[in-house]
Amino acid sequence: MSDALEPMVRIEKLWSVFKTAGVSTVIHQDLDLMVAPGEMLSIVGGSGGGKTVLLRQMLGLETPARGTVTVQGRPAAELGRAGASSRVGMLFQHGALFSAFTVLENIAFPLRELGTLPPALVRDVAMVKLQMVGLDAKHAHKMPADLSGGMIKRVALARALAMDPPLILLDEPTAGLDPDSADGFCALLKSLHQELGLTVVMVTHDLDTIFELSTRIAVVADKHVVVDASPDVVVAFDHPFVQDFFRGGRGHRAQVLLHSAANAG
Numbered sequence: 001m002s003d004a005l006e007p008m009v010r011i012e013k014l015w016s017v018f019k020t021a022g023v024s025t026v027i028h029q030d031l032d033l034m035v036a037p038g039e040m041l042s043i044v045g046g047s048g049g050g051k052t053v054l055l056r057q058m059l060g061l062e063t064p065a066r067g068t069v070t071v072q073g074r075p076a077a078e079l080g081r082a083g084a085s086s087r088v089g090m091l092f093q094h095g096a097l098f099s100a101f102t103v104l105e106n107i108a109f110p111l112r113e114l115g116t117l118p119p120a121l122v123r124d125v126a127m128v129k130l131q132m133v134g135l136d137a138k139h140a141h142k143m144p145a146d147l148s149g150g151m152i153k154r155v156a157l158a159r160a161l162a163m164d165p166p167l168i169l170l171d172e173p174t175a176g177l178d179p180d181s182a183d184g185f186c187a188l189l190k191s192l193h194q195e196l197g198l199t200v201v202m203v204t205h206d207l208d209t210i211f212e213l214s215t216r217i218a219v220v221a222d223k224h225v226v227v228d229a230s231p232d233v234v235v236a237f238d239h240p241f242v243q244d245f246f247r248g249g250r251g252h253r254a255q256v257l258l259h260s261a262a263n264a265g
């Protein structure tokens with residue numbers, strides 16, 4: 001298959017199994033998922049259903065018990081090696097910044113780890129990424145403890161983008177943010193997705209984020225992907241989790257958003 005046709009992420013017949021105290025627990029069973037270049041895919045599912053484990057599989061941090069996970073045609077397991085941040089960037093749920101490093105040092109970390117770039121260039125690139133996520137240069141020397149929740153997410157995103165990876169994985173990108181910060185972060189993700197041509201895979205419970213950003217939604221339930229389609233198709237899908245998640249009371253605003261987006265576009 002040529003590169004042009006190769007999905008960004010290809011997951012086939014994936015089994016994720018954890019063994020604790022001699023007892024095996026199956027988290028994913030024959031799970032299939034493809035992500036095409038340029039997509040913005042939301043993964044939703046019940047608590048403990050294996051969404052974060054799925055992201056970790058894409059990052060090469062978990063090993064499939066069976067099946068395959070490839071990123072740009074190569075096994076995700078290879079991503080554990082040095083230089084992986086040039087292929088995939090990860091935004092962890094709570095930002096996971098190094099508390100003893102400044103903002104700029106955090107963003108520069110993957111570039112420094114390479115060990116091949118002169119310090120002045122590392123600093124310049126990190127400064128560009130800081131501005132790319134909408135933060136002023138005056139924040140560069142602050143410590144993570146002095147940042148708001150929204151700023152922490154932005155710095156963590158800048159670090160994920162440091163090596164210009166084509167694929168970004170986001171775990172609950174707007175969790176813990178107030179509504180204004182969440183809207184601002186969504187707008188940033190949308191513009192970066194468009195400007196940089198990024199492929200984005202995110203796990204989120206937030207319906208506003210899902211409907212604002214997703215080109216496709218994959219629902220993980222019963223240990224596999226039960227539906228994987230455009231938002232309007234997923235919302236209408238007949239499955240108890242889908243009905244409850246999208247069409248319960250809290251889904252109302254999302255439905256309104258979906259319809260207004262459809263009317264606008």
Ligand SMILES: Nc1ncnc2c1ncn2[C@@H]1O[C@H](COP(=O)(O)OP(=O)(O)OP(=O)(O)O)[C@@H](O)[C@H]1O
Nearest residue numbers: 018019020027045046047048049050051052053054
């Ligand atoms: N390293 C591990 N060892 C054993 N069990 C694990 C490990 N990592 C995850 N699990 C289990 O796998 C299951 C799925 O976890 P995961 O974090 O992927 O769920 P999730 O869908 O992201 O849930 P939530 O929406 O609550 O964050 C959970 O039962 C969790 O306890």
